[in-house]
Amino acid sequence: MRMGLAANQRHHGHEDAALFRWLRACEPGIRELELGLHAVGRTCDAIVRAGWLNNYPALRRYPYGRDGGLMKLVAEVVGLQESERALDGAIYLIDPVDPSSIFPEAIALKRQCVIHQKPFISTVASARDWVEIERIHAGFAPDPGANELHALETHTLALIAHDAMKPQMLAFAAEHFDLLSRFAARVATGTTGQRLNELAWSRGWPQDKPWVQRYQSGPMGGDAQIADLVLERRCQRAIFFEDPHVARQHEADIQLLERAVTTVTDATVCMTSPKVAARWAEAVALRKAAV
Incomplete structure (x- = not known):
């Protein structure tokens, strides 16, 4: 597998920065997976300077962002004719107050990952979770260091879907109802929450008890x-099925939620497409059977 890798300045500017917290937790897993990391210039330089991934041939340096490094990652998420220039997703550790996080190439990187159903990973928690998911799918034994990410019975899950993606969210919830019911609590915005509750009641969930706690609709502030x-x-995990093709009047509210997730980068995992969420659900079942 090959993943694009970038981190805003705040996340690689000191020894306990987010990028290094991720590598500290996941370098063994990265090596087990022989994961290709195609890192934008300053991010790659910071990894080398800090002494992480020494003698790791799958770490590949791209140009600085100002010289087109992030733009090249976008093109390779879409896929180019050369087989070695196709990425399986992107890890972009975002500082939400860094202006570069809303540059066109940064927004396009996420959008193309969502369109092509590839993981877009923007927090330390998500990056740690993704490495463990791929380790489990590859047949490796569960990493005890990732147990906290799988303590679903103590976690709250947010289930959010744009209008065009609500059928996919309902289908996902129906297929993985027992898994999602393991969470201590579930929350959702208005219409999505109502439909999920109706699904749960049809599956035998007590009629007088909501399966998800409903907040306002998205446009009304949910x-x-x-x-x-x-x-x-x-809230420790968000499954957010985004429709990247439709402009929304409440776009600022959507961005607010995304910025909140990146603000508490070690605390919340976020998944943004049905394919990525399904792969996570499969890994949870495999991991539970192996523990």
Whole structure:
């Protein structure tokens, strides 16, 4: 597998920065997977300077962002004719107050990952979780260091879907109902929450008990309400099925939720497409059977 890799300055500027916390937790797994990391210039330089991934041939340096490094990652997520220039997704550790996080190439990187159903990983928690998911699919024994990410019975899950993606969210919830029911709590915005509750009641969930706690609809502020849960570290995982093709009047609210997730980078895992979420669900079952 090959993943694009970038981190904003704050996330590689000191020895305990987010990039290095991820590598500290996951370098053994990266080596086990022989994961190709196609890293934008400053990010790659910081890894080498800090002494991580020494003698690791699958670490590949790209140009600085100002010289087109991030743009090249976008093109390779889409896929180019040369087989070695296709990426399976991107890890972009975002500092939400860094202006470069909203440059066109940064926005395009996420959008193309969502369109092509590839993982877009923007937090340390998501990056740690993704490495463990891929390790499990590759047949490696569970990493005890990732147990906290799989303590679903103590976690709150947010289930959010744009209008065009609501059928996919309902299908995902129906297929993985027992898994999602393991969470201590589930939250959702208005219409999505109502439909998920109706699904749960049809599956035998007690009629007088909501399966998900409903917040306001997205346009009426539901995304902001869930963002507050994230910021208070009361929501540990978000499954957010985004429609990248439609402009939305409440785009600022959606961005607010995404910024909240990246603000508490070690605390919340976020998945943004049905294919990525399904692969996670499969890994959870495999990991539970192996523990």
